[in-house]
Amino acid sequence: MDKLSVVKIGGNVIEDAEALQSFLADFTQMQDAKILVHGGGKKATAMAKKMDIPVQMVEGRRITDAKNLDIITMLYGGKINKNIVAQLQNLGCNALGLSGADGNAIQSVKRQVKKIDYGFVGDVVDVNVELFQMLINGGYTPVCCAITHDKKGQLLNTNADTIAATLSRNLSQYFEVSLWYCFEKQGVLNNIDDDSSVIETITPKVYDNLKEGNIIHSGMIPKIDNCFDALAYGVSKVKIGAPKMISGITKHTTLTLKDE
Amino acid sequence: MDKLSVVKIGGNVIEDAEALQSFLADFTQMQDAKILVHGGGKKATAMAKKMDIPVQMVEGRRITDAKNLDIITMLYGGKINKNIVAQLQNLGCNALGLSGADGNAIQSVKRQVKKIDYGFVGDVVDVNVELFQMLINGGYTPVCCAITHDKKGQLLNTNADTIAATLSRNLSQYFEVSLWYCFEKQGVLNNIDDDSSVIETITPKVYDNLKEGNIIHSGMIPKIDNCFDALAYGVSKVKIGAPKMISGITKHTTLTLKDE
Numbered sequence: 001m002d003k004l005s006v007v008k009i010g011g012n013v014i015e016d017a018e019a020l021q022s023f024l025a026d027f028t029q030m031q032d033a034k035i036l037v038h039g040g041g042k043k044a045t046a047m048a049k050k051m052d053i054p055v056q057m058v059e060g061r062r063i064t065d066a067k068n069l070d071i072i073t074m075l076y077g078g079k080i081n082k083n084i085v086a087q088l089q090n091l092g093c094n095a096l097g098l099s100g101a102d103g104n105a106i107q108s109v110k111r112q113v114k115k116i117d118y119g120f121v122g123d124v125v126d127v128n129v130e131l132f133q134m135l136i137n138g139g140y141t142p143v144c145c146a147i148t149h150d151k152k153g154q155l156l157n158t159n160a161d162t163i164a165a166t167l168s169r170n171l172s173q174y175f176e177v178s179l180w181y182c183f184e185k186q187g188v189l190n191n192i193d194d195d196s197s198v199i200e201t202i203t204p205k206v207y208d209n210l211k212e213g214n215i216i217h218s219g220m221i222p223k224i225d226n227c228f229d230a231l232a233y234g235v236s237k238v239k240i241g242a243p244k245m246i247s248g249i250t251k252h253t254t255l256t257l258k259d260e
Numbered sequence: 261m262d263k264l265s266v267v268k269i270g271g272n273v274i275e276d277a278e279a280l281q282s283f284l285a286d287f288t289q290m291q292d293a294k295i296l297v298h299g300g301g302k303k304a305t306a307m308a309k310k311m312d313i314p315v316q317m318v319e320g321r322r323i324t325d326a327k328n329l330d331i332i333t334m335l336y337g338g339k340i341n342k343n344i345v346a347q348l349q350n351l352g353c354n355a356l357g358l359s360g361a362d363g364n365a366i367q368s369v370k371r372q373v374k375k376i377d378y379g380f381v382g383d384v385v386d387v388n389v390e391l392f393q394m395l396i397n398g399g400y401t402p403v404c405c406a407i408t409h410d411k412k413g414q415l416l417n418t419n420a421d422t423i424a425a426t427l428s429r430n431l432s433q434y435f436e437v438s439l440w441y442c443f444e445k446q447g448v449l450n451n452i453d454d455d456s457s458v459i460e461t462i463t464p465k466v467y468d469n470l471k472e473g474n475i476i477h478s479g480m481i482p483k484i485d486n487c488f489d490a491l492a493y494g495v496s497k498v499k500i501g502a503p504k505m506i507s508g509i510t511k512h513t514t515l516t517l518k519d520e
Contacts, residue, residue, distance in 0.1 A: 050311065070339055078338020079330055082407065082415055086361040090413035096363040101346040103356040103400050131356075134398050138391075140363050147342065153350035155342055 004175035008164035011041025039160035064119040100148030108148035122156025127170040172234035187253035263292040264435035268424035271301025299420035324379040360408030368408035382416025387430040432494035447513035
């Protein structure tokens with residue numbers, strides 16, 4: 001089985017031109033087949049402000065109305081995605097940008113309204129694995145923005161972490177997939193105030209101990225639960241750490257099902 | 261040789277939601293392999309105005325500075341391209357949006373500064389025909405926006421007519437290509453004030469006669485010259501007319517090299 005790396009970057013990389021350039025150089029050097037998944041960070045909020053479009057928040061979560069969806073489509077699908085692709089092309093990586101609508105890459109359904117109407121937000125239901133296989137086998141590197149569609153003509157704002165996890169799960173039928181979550185910290189930390197206290201390996205047993213010892217803070221638990229979900233569905237490894245981890249020279253946390 | 265239709269739409273379709281919906285339904289019905297090429301019409305100018313970004317014009321031509329390039333990338337590459345793709349997906353056409361940077365689809369060079377510096381404007385130098393073949397053979401319909409790249413990390417604004425013509429020329433090695441230019445009129449007219457006076461076929465001999473008789477107005481001549489260029493480079497037919505022509509039920513002008 002060929003190896004495939006699915007790498008997700010967030011706001012801390014997207015919002016810093018130098019960090020992005022450095023990340024893309026490292027990403028280009030990754031030898032396996034690879035997919036990049038990116039969000040847009042705070043750029044959408046800044047642009048909404050500039051265009052006098054109100055951003056509604058409910059319980060700390062952004063509501064995506066039609067005008068904010070337009071902004072997300074312009075930024076994530078347009079400016080950010082196309083500039084990342086152009087930079088990767090310059091570095092020698094044959095990148096090809098995709099929203100979930102392109103080639104029906106990632107299909108979702110508009111999130112059902114229960115207590116809160118999140119607006120044009122999509123929960124992923126299907127991945128066109130044949131498209132990704134064709135592109136990867138053709139030597140292309142898909143660069144996916146955090147937008148999906150419902151196949152009824154509607155684009156939908158979708159969490160980039162979820163897109164990365166779903167792609168990894170679906171492609172693990174055909175590839176040995178490593179899922180890389182790049183974020184602000186060096187990894188899952190033993191001591192949140194000490195960036196060098198990276199826990200290098202988390203197995204289910206280690207995870208139970210960490211939770212029992214109250215070492216992992218509450219914000220990290222749903223993230224790690226999602227990682228173990230991905231592993232349960234066939235993803236080979238999940239890695240959490242700073243963007244530099246993809247170069248292989250910095251410590252980071254690896255999640256795996258194998259208690260050794 | 262398989263048939264391929266390359267269809268270019270402009271502002272009159274892009275700017276009118278109903279016209280666009282109707283066009284996309286007709287486009288989906290076209291039976292041959294196909295590629296859609298779109299510009300963005302006046303939407304970029306309107307958005308620049310909204311964002312207080314000045315649009316500089318020299319001799320009636322738009323200068324693309326960095327901020328206007330960002331707007332074009334957001335609109336053409338993002339909002340317009342992704343919404344067209346999502347609508348086509350709904351109609352059952354497996355569309356996949358591309359800028360010239362994606363998969364190195366269309367490479368260009370920044371236009372040399374002679375008298376005027378047009379800014380970030382690209383003149384096409386190469387087409388990745390293998391990419392288009394792979395997508396078309398895989399059942400996908402490429403939807404190209406009017407943006408290219410220089411493979412050095414720079415996106416470039418590029419004329420959509422030129423993109424359509426260059427794609428047609430390059431792909432005519434592998435397909436029997438028809439190039440369709442959709443515009444405001446029903447075709448090339450014998451009498452500019454009579455929309456029914458469509459000249460149905462223009463061969464080189466007919467064209468000479470039309471020019472001698474001053475029947476074709478000056479603005480049309482460079483357009484037709486470009487069409488004959490495309491034919492000289494192997495494109496099978498060029499069609500000029502209203503968007504509805506692609507449904508096959510309206511008159512339009514066909515340009516061909518064959519004097520019969």
